[in-house]
Amino acid sequence: MHSTDDKILIGSCSRLVLEKLLGAHVERMELAGFVPSSPEIGDSHQQQQWEDHFRQRIDLTGVHIDPSPFQFTEHTSVHKVHSLFASLGVQYAYVTSVGRLTGVVGLAEVRAAVEGMGGVRKLERRTAARVHPQLEVHFVNDGEDFVTSAV
Amino acid sequence: MIAVLVSNAIAQRLGPSFYDSVTQLKGLPYLPDLRSGALYNMVSVARNEIRVFVALVLVLPLLSSADNGASACTQARWQSQLLLNAAVVWQTGCRYPILPPPHCWWFGRRHPQTASHIMRKDIYSVSLESTFARLNYILKNTSFDTYPIVESKGHPRMQIPTSNFVVFFCSFCLLCPPPRHHHHHGRQARCSPVVAILSQVFKVFSLHCATQHTNAIPHAFHR
Numbered sequence: 001m002h003s004t005d006d007k008i009l010i011g012s013c014s015r016l017v018l019e020k021l022l023g024a025h026v027e028r029m030e031l032a033g034f035v036p037s038s039p040e041i042g043d044s045h046q047q048q049q050w051e052d053h054f055r056q057r058i059d060l061t062g063v064h065i066d067p068s069p070f071q072f073t074e075h076t077s078v079h080k081v082h083s084l085f086a087s088l089g090v091q092y093a094y095v096t097s098v099g100r101l102t103g104v105v106g107l108a109e110v111r112a113a114v115e116g117m118g119g120v121r122k123l124e125r126r127t128a129a130r131v132h133p134q135l136e137v138h139f140v141n142d143g144e145d146f147v148t149s150a151v
Numbered sequence: 152m153i154a155v156l157v158s159n160a161i162a163q164r165l166g167p168s169f170y171d172s173v174t175q176l177k178g179l180p181y182l183p184d185l186r187s188g189a190l191y192n193m194v195s196v197a198r199n200e201i202r203v204f205v206a207l208v209l210v211l212p213l214l215s216s217a218d219n220g221a222s223a224c225t226q227a228r229w230q231s232q233l234l235l236n237a238a239v240v241w242q243t244g245c246r247y248p249i250l251p252p253p254h255c256w257w258f259g260r261r262h263p264q265t266a267s268h269i270m271r272k273d274i275y276s277v278s279l280e281s282t283f284a285r286l287n288y289i290l291k292n293t294s295f296d297t298y299p300i301v302e303s304k305g306h307p308r309m310q311i312p313t314s315n316f317v318v319f320f321c322s323f324c325l326l327c328p329p330p331r332h333h334h335h336h337g338r339q340a341r342c343s344p345v346v347a348i349l350s351q352v353f354k355v356f357s358l359h360c361a362t363q364h365t366n367a368i369p370h371a372f373h374r
Contacts, residue, residue, distance in 0.1 A: 007301035054284040075265035095270045104269030
């Protein structure tokens, strides 16, 4: 029933704060003289250096973390979830099991459940996510290889 | 009165209302009202009923053999309770027996949907072990407003940053002990200086916490 990786939910962080954190790291690297190579030129050494600096772990010290995001357990009935979303105007809430994060429930899921659309309709991931132009970092394989190595 | 009731029922059937459809057309967040029976998952009923039947088959012989004496009756009750708990544990998948409301579990034909049925399991979380590359990947490919911060078991605990204000005042209080009352032998004069300093520190810390809770609500989470 539980996921294999135990991720204990300790809070949530806004997208703006995370973007600032990444932007500060990019700025620091640019000040140190590391310039990202464009994929067309294909300077492999420079690209390797750039990617190596992106393998550093993030530092969340001083980052504002909301310590109490809305959350409920796996066994919370959808009726109760609907009441929570309707009365508080919540956009999303985390689902935990003994403190471990197991899922996210958004307004779209609750809507789909209430409207009786059968199975769970997956939230369409917007492909063109708005990212600050400073954060447009290019990787050879778009950072996908880090997903398996990183958390 | 009957006309009002009938019209009300028809109006509820004909939903969503004009105002709700305007909200939907504008693409604003819209949550429809609950209808009776809308939130029940009929698929898993058969499996649960089999489990309940098995539990009953195991429990009923114990209850019927409870006529022999008081001790046997107590024992049977105890055993039946254990078996019932086991059945509930088996059904819900929990380690501890969490009983759902009886109308939907024991005699009812409907099994309510829970949050685990509708939740999304592809979570993009950030932790201390995440790299900047991972953060970049998450921010590029998703567009959520907030992201969960998680902590893996077995890794060092995330340190909560203490504000400079607390550090400054704590050090100030440690460096400057409170004045002693020489003439007046009160309760404060008799306690040791360490205790007095500690009490002062706790007082300042509690004051700081009180002010933080009253006026320092983070601006970013007012959505």
